[in-house]
Amino acid sequence: MTAALERAYLELLPSARQRAESGQPVVGIVGRDVPAVLVSAAGAQPYRLGAGRQAAAPSAAPSAAQSAAEATAIMGGAVDRAALVLLAEILSGSLDFLAGILIAHDCEASVRLHFALQELYRRGSSTIPVHLVDQVHLDRPSTLRFNTHQLEAMTDVLRSWTGSGITRDALESAHAEHSMVRASLSDVQVARRTRRMSGLSALHAYAVGVGSSPAAALALLEGRERGADTADALPVFLTGSAPIGDELYRAIEDAGAVVVGEDHDWGDPILSDLLPERLPAELPDALRELALSRLHGDPASASSTMAARAAATRSGVEATRARALLSIVRPHDEAPLWDWKRQRELAGVPHLEVRGEAAEDPSAVAAAIGELRAAS
Amino acid sequence: MTRLASASAALAHQRAWFRDLQQAAADGQDFALVNADAPQEILRAMDIPYVVNQWWASIVTAKQAAAQSLEGVAELGYPDDSRQYDVLALGSRSLEADRAPWGGLPKPRFVIAELSGDATGKVFEAWTDDPAIEFFAYERTVAIPPEGPWWDLVPHEWDRVFGRERIELMAEENRLLIEWLEERTGRRFEPARLEQVMDLINEQEELNRQTRDLIAAARPTPVRVSDTIPAVMIPQWHRGSEWARDAARELRDEVAALIADGSTVAQDERLRLMWVGRGLWGDTSLYRRFEEEHGAVFVWSMYLAIAADGYIRYGSDPIETLAARFVGITDLLYAPPLAPQWYVKEAKGHGVDGVVHLVADDVPGASFITLALQEAGIPVLEIRASNADPRTLDPGAIEAMMADFIGGLG
Ligand code: SF4
Ligand code: SF4
Numbered sequence: 001m002t003a004a005l006e007r008a009y010l011e012l013l014p015s016a017r018q019r020a021e022s023g024q025p026v027v028g029i030v031g032r033d034v035p036a037v038l039v040s041a042a043g044a045q046p047y048r049l050g051a052g053r054q055a056a057a058p059s060a061a062p063s064a065a066q067s068a069a070e071a072t073a074i075m076g077g078a079v080d081r082a083a084l085v086l087l088a089e090i091l092s093g094s095l096d097f098l099a100g101i102l103i104a105h106d107c108e109a110s111v112r113l114h115f116a117l118q119e120l121y122r123r124g125s126s127t128i129p130v131h132l133v134d135q136v137h138l139d140r141p142s143t144l145r146f147n148t149h150q151l152e153a154m155t156d157v158l159r160s161w162t163g164s165g166i167t168r169d170a171l172e173s174a175h176a177e178h179s180m181v182r183a184s185l186s187d188v189q190v191a192r193r194t195r196r197m198s199g200l201s202a203l204h205a206y207a208v209g210v211g212s213s214p215a216a217a218l219a220l221l222e223g224r225e226r227g228a229d230t231a232d233a234l235p236v237f238l239t240g241s242a243p244i245g246d247e248l249y250r251a252i253e254d255a256g257a258v259v260v261g262e263d264h265d266w267g268d269p270i271l272s273d274l275l276p277e278r279l280p281a282e283l284p285d286a287l288r289e290l291a292l293s294r295l296h297g298d299p300a301s302a303s304s305t306m307a308a309r310a311a312a313t314r315s316g317v318e319a320t321r322a323r324a325l326l327s328i329v330r331p332h333d334e335a336p337l338w339d340w341k342r343q344r345e346l347a348g349v350p351h352l353e354v355r356g357e358a359a360e361d362p363s364a365v366a367a368a369i370g371e372l373r374a375a376s
Numbered sequence: 377m378t379r380l381a382s383a384s385a386a387l388a389h390q391r392a393w394f395r396d397l398q399q400a401a402a403d404g405q406d407f408a409l410v411n412a413d414a415p416q417e418i419l420r421a422m423d424i425p426y427v428v429n430q431w432w433a434s435i436v437t438a439k440q441a442a443a444q445s446l447e448g449v450a451e452l453g454y455p456d457d458s459r460q461y462d463v464l465a466l467g468s469r470s471l472e473a474d475r476a477p478w479g480g481l482p483k484p485r486f487v488i489a490e491l492s493g494d495a496t497g498k499v500f501e502a503w504t505d506d507p508a509i510e511f512f513a514y515e516r517t518v519a520i521p522p523e524g525p526w527w528d529l530v531p532h533e534w535d536r537v538f539g540r541e542r543i544e545l546m547a548e549e550n551r552l553l554i555e556w557l558e559e560r561t562g563r564r565f566e567p568a569r570l571e572q573v574m575d576l577i578n579e580q581e582e583l584n585r586q587t588r589d590l591i592a593a594a595r596p597t598p599v600r601v602s603d604t605i606p607a608v609m610i611p612q613w614h615r616g617s618e619w620a621r622d623a624a625r626e627l628r629d630e631v632a633a634l635i636a637d638g639s640t641v642a643q644d645e646r647l648r649l650m651w652v653g654r655g656l657w658g659d660t661s662l663y664r665r666f667e668e669e670h671g672a673v674f675v676w677s678m679y680l681a682i683a684a685d686g687y688i689r690y691g692s693d694p695i696e697t698l699a700a701r702f703v704g705i706t707d708l709l710y711a712p713p714l715a716p717q718w719y720v721k722e723a724k725g726h727g728v729d730g731v732v733h734l735v736a737d738d739v740p741g742a743s744f745i746t747l748a749l750q751e752a753g754i755p756v757l758e759i760r761a762s763n764a765d766p767r768t769l770d771p772g773a774i775e776a777m778m779a780d781f782i783g784g785l786g
Contacts, residue, residue, distance in 0.1 A: 078737035105518055108493045112740040114518070119712045119744050122521075136491075136515040142548035143515060149541045302494035305501050334458040338498035341453040 002201040008220050009053075009204040009246070012211045013094070016047045019213065020097035025162045028095065028128075029210075030086065030113065031104025032265040032300065033135040035151065035290045036210060037275070040174035041166045042158035044099060048210040050266055051085035052245030067091040074116050080333045081360075082244050083109035087116060090128065100129045100161040102154065105136065106265065107302035107335070131157045137303040139295055147291035152284065168281060175279050177214035184221035185209045185271060192260055193320050195230045199238075199259025200249040206267055233258035234373050237322035239313055239343060240301075241330040241359065242266045248328060251362035255369035261320035263312060265300055273297035301335040310342035317349055324372040325351035330359045350375035380603045382627040386610035389619065394478055397425050401482035406561060409465060409481075409503070411489035411496065414514055415702045417577070418553055419488075420616040421570040422563050428613050429489070432481055433464040438658070439477035441468060454502055462499045483509070486560070488553070490514040492706065512556055514549050517542045519707035519714060526714055527685040527721065534689060534700035537714075546699035554695075570694040573616035580615060581687040583624035584608060587631050588684035591675065592726045596645035598634035601677040602657040608680045615687075646671030647785055650723050652678070652745060653734035654761075662775060672782050676726050682709060685718070712741040716748035723754050730755040730785045732778060737761070757781040 020026040025044040029036060036046035071087040089095060103114040111132070120126035133154050135147045159165045188205045191197035209217045234257040242264035243249065252259055261268050273293045279286040299308040317325060325347040329336045337355065344351045352372055358364035401407055407425040409432075410416050419426045436445055446456040448470030449463050456467075468481055483506070491497040491513050503509045522529065523536040530537050554565045587608075591599065607627045611620040649666075651674050656662060666672040686708050691697035707714050723731060731749050733756050735742040749756045759774055 074743050076735070076737040076739065076742060108740075111518055115712050115741050115744075118521070119741070122713065132518050134518045136517060136545075138491075138513060138515055140549075140552070142545050142552070145548075146515070146517070146541055146545040303491075306498050307501070333494075334455075335494035335498065337455040337458050338495050338502075340455075 002198070002204075004220060005201055005204040005208060008208045008212070008216075012047075012053065012207065015212060015216070016045065017097045019045055020099070025099035026097060027158070027161065028098045028101035029104075030101060031106040031110050031133075032270060032273070032297075033104035033106045033294055034102045034133045034154070035294070037171075037174050037178045037290070038151065038155060038166065038287075039102070039158060040177065040214065041171040042155065042162045043164040043170065044158065044162045045213050046210070047098070048207075049086060049089075049095070049101070050207065050211075050242075050244075051082040051089070052243075053207055053211070063092060064088070074120075075112055078332050079112055080107070080109040080241070080330055082242065082330070082333075083113045085244055087113055090117065090126070096127060098128050100131065100157070102157075103130060103132050105132060105134045106300060107333075109333075129161065135291065135294060137295065144288065144291055144295060147295070148284065148288045151287040151291055155283070155287070166283060168283075171279060171283070171286060174214075175275065177218075179275055179277075181209050181214050181217050181221070182271065182275065184218060188221065189268060189271060192230075192258075195235070195258070195260075198230055198253055199236075199262075200246060200253055202259075203243075203246055203249050203267065206270060210270065230258040234324060234369070234376060235260040235320065235322045236324045236326050236369070236372065237313070237317045237320055237349075238262040238264070238267075238326055238328065239316075239339070240264070240327040240336045240353075241333045243328075244330075244360075247362060248365055251365045252326070252369055255366035256373060257324070257326075257369045260322050261316050263298065263301075263309075263316055268316070269298040269300065301339055306339050306342050309339040310346045313339075313343045314346040314348065317347060322349060323376045324349050326368060326372060327351070327353040327355075328359045328365065329353065329355040331356055380599065380607055380627070380630060382623060382630050383603050383607040385626065386607050386623055389623070390610050390613075391478075393614070397427065398479060398482055400425060406485035407482070408486040408488055409484040410487075411462070411500070413490045413492060413702065413706055414488050415550060415553075415698050417570065417573050417616050417698050417701075418550060418557070418565070421573045422554075422557060422561070422565055424486075424557065424561060424563070427465075427481065427484070429462065429465050431609075431613050432468070433461050435477050436464045436468045437461075441471060441475060441477055444471060444475060452502065452505070459493070459495050459499050462496055463502075466499065466502055486510055486512065486557070488512045488514075490516050490702075492516045510560070512553055514553075514702075515545060517545060517703065519704055519711040521713055525717065525721070526708065527718060530686070530700070531688045532690055534691075538700065538704045542703050543696060543699045546703045547693075547696045550695045550699055567694060570698070574689070574694050574697055576618065576621045577615050578688050578690065580611065580621040580624040581683055583621070583628045584680060585684040585688070587624070587628045588680050590628070590631050590635060591680070594635045595727075596640045596642065597648070597673045597675045598639045598641070599631055600641050600660075600663070601651070601655070601674050602660050602663065604631075605655075605657055605677055605679050608683055612679075612683060642667040642671050642673045644671045645673050647730070647782060648673060648675045648726065648728045649782070650674065650676040650719075650726060650728040650731045651734070652719055652731055652749075653739070653742070654736055655734075656771070656774070659771060662771060662778075665775070666778065666782055670782050670786055672786075674732075675728065676722060678709060681722055710739055710741055712744040715741060716745045719745050720748050720752045720754070723749060723752070728754065730757065730781065732757045732759065732781070734759045734761055755781075755785060 027039045027044040029048045039046035067088040071084045114132045117130040134150045192202045236257045276289045354368050410426050412430040445464045445467030448467035450456040487500045487503045489500045500511050526537045611623040614620040689697045689701045
């Protein structure tokens with residue numbers, strides 16, 4: 001099962017491309033705040049883009065280096081590398097099969113990525129249209145109204161990209177499919193919490209769950225065998241930046257720990273945006289429910305208060321019975337640095353923050369695990 | 377220092393105003409600390425005193441107290457290498473009385489900010505570690521492409537620049553803030569008072585617009601950018617007061633008189649330049665050398681120009697009109713395609729021969745500003761500066777690059 005998951009993870013990009021070539025539009029999504037179910041309902045396959053997640057087949061080195069330099073020249077150097085990697089991937093042309101990219105306003109780097117892609121498209125230097133889904137995050141009626149409007153605008157954009165509007169039936173069946181994928185991802189969550197699955201496999205499962213067609217994801221996730229017994233490893237709860245690729249999870253788990261939960265948007269928090277059991281029949285009401293589900297989901301660092309984050313970390317540690325808290329914060333990802341004060345005060349377990357260059361260095365991360373093992 | 381009487385008058389006013397504020401705070405009067413990108417007009421209309429966060433940060437920096445203020449931030453348990461400028465005010469609260477600039481910032485009762493970037497909200501939340509301080513947040517929504525040249529549209533047709541939904545959201549937040557302040561201060565908000573404030577601001581910014589147009593058309597340039605900045609910015613912090621409106625009028629009259637007298641910045645003006653990005657206006661010797669050696673004069677600053685083009689709003693509902701002023705004010709300066717188009721228009725309007733663009737690496741869309749200027753046929757010198765590493769702003773190196781660039785233009 002875990003090997004199959006890893007293979008599927010590595011195949012995400014080619015299989016999305018295949019789908020596009022076979023005639024189904026594939027729509028790229030950046031960020032957790034874009035409801036993928038609407039993309040499915042519009043007749044497209046949602047493909048969640050994550051930096052480094054589609055770089056499985058290393059492209060020809062010189063052009064990759066050139067795209068990276070170009071990305072930095074466009075966005076400036078002081079932006080989270082995740083956005084630069086993603087822009088470089090787009091500039092390299094490997095995602096040209098996408099019918100469009102929907103970008104969430106879930107952090108500053110995504111907004112900057114959006115501005116860059118919008119300009120490149122306007123100037124004719126990119127062929128992929130982009131649209132920003134401006135979901136904001138205060139729990140207020142005015143915010144909910146604004147976010148619902150934004151989702152309405154998103155459905156209009158989808159119609160122009162895919163040629164099909166969202167019908168009631170299409171939304172119902174998309175909702176059913178996505179709910180099933182979520183149910184299997186919840187099984188994955190249980191498996192890792194009961195130490196029957198590694199964090200790395202769970203990470204792959206989340207990527208597959210949001211990056212393939214729902215049917216394909218289900219087929220993969222439904223295996224009963226969950227793989228490795230992780231009972232002997234130090235259970236760690238991970239906070240900080242959302243990883244680029246899966247190397248850090250490997251580094252952590254090779255060093256004798258297991259990531260039993262996390263609060264970045266590629267992992268567990270996906271499940272906290274609860275889809276309602278039934279969506280209201282009228283589209284505007286359904287959109288309102290979708291906006292609400294994200295507003296009430298777990299707080300993401302860049303869009304919530306330090307207090308909310310610390311409380312969520314605390315309950316994450318408790319729910320996963322983690323025995324250590326590790327924060328890994330990449331350069332220019334500022335928000336998690338601010339969270340750390342209250343997170344560590346509330347953690348209740350040994351904790352460590354790895355920041356700056358070290359955050360991208362597997363050996364520094366392994367050393368941190370060594371320290372945490374000694375402390376717990 | 378400055379040759380402008382209106383600048384000296386503004387600086388004196390600021391001193392006196394701050395002394396009064398300190399006194400009022402000592403007497404138990406509540407005041408607010410507001411980020412520059414959040415509406416201050418509601419406070420003005422409710423007679424709640426306020427200090428603009430960025431203004432206080434500029435004072436802390438000018439008085440060489442920034443490093444020590446950041447140490448204060450670290451002592452509170454927060455990062456001292458994130459949002460440094462935004463957090464100086466918080467850190468400066470820990471300065472010893474004799475180190476604190478201007479006698480120190482008193483403790484605010486309210487802090488107000490827009491949730492821009494990933495961490496601004498956290499910076500302001502940090503103030504609330506003191507339970508006597510409360511935070512009101514505005515959502516930050518993202519710029520959309522406007523339906524035409526924004527500088528022509530914003531005064532009356534702002535919907536076509538910012539979109540109806542963004543304005544409605546912020547207008548609703550304005551109403552929430554009013555309620556929130558009424559509950560906490562016992563004061564009553566009077567819509568008529570806000571209308572007055574809004575009228576005064578339009579008058580003030582129309583005067584700034586006239587000043588900008590005078591300077592754009594004048595040959596040679598009558599006044600240094602470093603002189604107009606305080607004469608524009610200090611009244612901006614006092615927007616909506618009669619004093620601020622009158623100060624803008626004095627600046628306009630003074631500039632008009634200088635032009636009439638044939639006053640010049642450089643003896644022999646041969647090159648007109650525009651500085652885009654954070655200026656180094658504190659170091660006037662840098663600019664003087666280019667005036668003397670090359671007849672090169674900087675004729676434009678974003679402070680006067682954004683006052684002229686970015687703030688005027690006419691509308692029937694003052695709360696919506698206020699939302700329309702603030703909802704995208706920083707987009708106008710930074711976000712493509714709004715910002716690049718505007719810098720090109722300003723460069724042409726001022727007849728500049730070249731642009732020096734200081735690109736801070738934390739500013740979005742800077743590369744598109746350079747590109748747009750170049751496509752309009754205007755030579756650009758890009759100076760890349762790292763915000764985290766001030767050493768990249770070596771004045772010697774900048775001077776050498778500029779000398780090269782200016783030599784090539786002449
Ligand atoms: S005018 Fe520019 S520099 Fe001055 S406070 Fe506003 S944004 Fe900051
Ligand atoms: S430009 Fe950025 S850092 Fe500077 S004041 Fe505005 S938000 Fe803060």
